[in-house]
Amino acid sequence: MDVLILTVFISLILVAGGLVLFIARLRDGDFEHGDRLSLMPLSDDTETEAAPEKVAKAIEPRRQTRAGSGDSHGSQ
């Protein structure tokens, strides 16, 4: 029976905390940025078939940048 009381109490605490956070974040518009992000899988439909000579050309600048700056974020 102890376990049952503990389980019910834990559940209520978790639900209460979750609700407080959820409502607070909803009021602050926390989830509205998703309107743009939800379109993300559809936005890569503009891809084009690359010509073979373009392939090497397109990869090269990034490799040079990485080698030059030593910064994994650096891509021009």
Next chain:
Amino acid sequence: MEVNSVTKRIVYDDSVTRAFTIATLVWGAVGLLLGVIVASQISFWQMNLGTSWLSFGRLRPLHTNAAIFAFVGNMIFAGVYYSTQRLVKTRMASDALSWLHFWGWQLIIVAAAITLPLGLSQGKEYAELIWPIDIAVTAIWVVFAVNFFWTLAIRNEKNLYVAIWFYIATIVTVAVLYIVNNIQLPSGPLHSFSIFTGVQDALVQWWYGHNAVAFFLTTPILGIMYYFLPKAAERPVYSYRLSIVHFWSLIFIYIWAGPHHLLYTALPDWAQTLGMIFSLMLWAPSWGGMLNGLLTLRGAWHKFLSDPIIKFFAVAITFYGMSTFEGPLLSIKSVNSLAHYTDWIIGHVHAGVLGWNGFMAAGMLYWMVPRLWGTKLHSKKLAEAHFWIATLGMLFYVISMWVSGVSQGLFWRALDADAFLKYPDFIEGVLSSRFMYHTRLLGGVLYLIGFIIMLVNLAATIRSGKPSTVEAKVTALVHSGPGFWKLILSPAVGFSLLIVALAVVLGSAGILTGIVTLVFIEVLVVILILAYSARKKGKSWHEMVEAHPMAFTVLVLVAILIGGMVEIIPTVAINRNVPQIAVVDSTGAPAEYAYIQTPYSPLELAGREIYVQEGCYNCHSQMVRPFRHETLRYGDYSQAAEFIYDTPFQWGSKRTGPDLHRVGGRYAHLWHHLHMIDPRSTSPGSNMPAYASLRDSRVDLDEITRKMRALKKLGVPYSEAEIDAAAAVILDQGQLISSDLAKQSVEVAPDSDLIALIAYLQRLGRGPQPVSPVMTTQEVK
């Protein structure tokens, strides 16, 4: 953090995606074919072909590993490599790591395909691979993780889309699960013992086993759903907000549900209850995800009739909904008491793998292959044929397993008017399930035919095109954010570690301390998040988290560690969870149960190793549950302390044959001998494979000595003298059994594997057995 942008061109690396796609098709066919073979072995015992390395006990682990890690694994990697590059708008960070990942994974699959039929197994479901392969799996997983997170670091899209969150959760959690469940001590180049024993081993194993389903068969596929479904439907996901709630609640709750595989076993009751409650809570996030998927098809349902890809996705998501309804249902203790160990569980898991995983794979492959090879799908009609044949196959499979499962549960528990077993003979149930086994086989064959149709269709598609190289124009981001160490030492990570520490206190504390700690944790989390949000007024908290892969990953780690730690640490650390048995008889002398905690003799240990090697746990449990119908059929219910020297634990999860925990002393040596040579001679109608070859193979005496030394290091109280005398004791104890058989005109060598297996079975559920002629004169139980 400053973010500047310039325009650049990206060429995606689809060559590795193509490789994983082909591997998915090949290993999918192999995994399904193995499924058909093992299903035929249940229907017709002759299909075991009298060869040990093709017997059900060895092929079934190969089937499950092939379906999970080879088929679904390669499908996941194909989907992850394809979608990640496009979602973060950059090429994979390292082509070399991508190819190392691909070839490493294929080599692991080949290694598994060689070792499992040879009987080289750890004896734990879905974790059978031996320790050198475990190390390889871990290394290749790290390669995948490094490549993935490195790609996120050089991304050109600030925010991580929901699919990427699921991939992060998969990578992090599978690493944690795999490493913890495979902590082991090698006793030789191809053998090891888990450091966990008995109850602890069972809990860790099913924490792993259940979450292999959760984080290998579910979360990555959900990521794939969130990417490929909108593309196929040409509509955005129904609710991005729902996906946030879906993601966090799913990964937090899923990790707690493992103990529902151990209901009514010797696992502590509190852990069972936690497992059941969290399984029930899983209904909400699972159905949230399912509804988010199905509602993405709003306005696109007309495509359901004309587009086989939408058909596959819609039915896959429906099966996800059905399976995730059925899972919590089966976790309710009263339902579980009927369903556990029956074919119902087999039906449930196949609804998930064939319906959810298999159909998501089909939808994804039909969508992706034409694009990867710059062509059109060879035949839409063949894809339609695949859909209908496979759907029919699944229905045959799942419904037949439901019927046989519920029948078995009712059959086993049926009592007559005097409260005694109505059907005391187990084999009656096997015989009554036979028609359903044949129907299941038919379902499996139909599903395989459907898959082969896809294979042919996609092979023709590939032949008609050529590998395409895709280029995209993206706006590049130049980040100048905090460095790695600054992030590691940031308050966010410190806070996360604090939460983990508090969770440990919660897990190992008494009720009052636990409640106080929980309230403290929760208040702290709520206050800190609200305070942080107030400081960054106007900026979405989750948007900020999405833009920081490192912070996101740490939060995922915290979410998945809490449940596991709360359940595992107390079970391993607190002795009261495995109560010692101190039973005395009327004279005050230790009674039978006290002896059960004595280590196995060398010959019994050798027999146990054969039991593991032959995969007996695939059909026999060693766990008598505390129900009248079980104690009537098998004997006293099993207790935690009886398993303290069992590594690996062999509780099993299915009873195609009866439970064996109290089989010791129930039958004569001769009965066991006849049963192993030809199971039909003692149990007419049995579908058990024959193990006649065990009569001719011999126990490796040196190997048993090495194993005893390894077990001693793990805490099994073997003395040096006992280990040194092991070879002689094996021969002595074997001679006792061999002599008994000889009296009945059966000649078997005392050191044969068959004698060792008989010795082990005779020991099960009772005290030490005589190991030398001198001891036979004493009254030792």
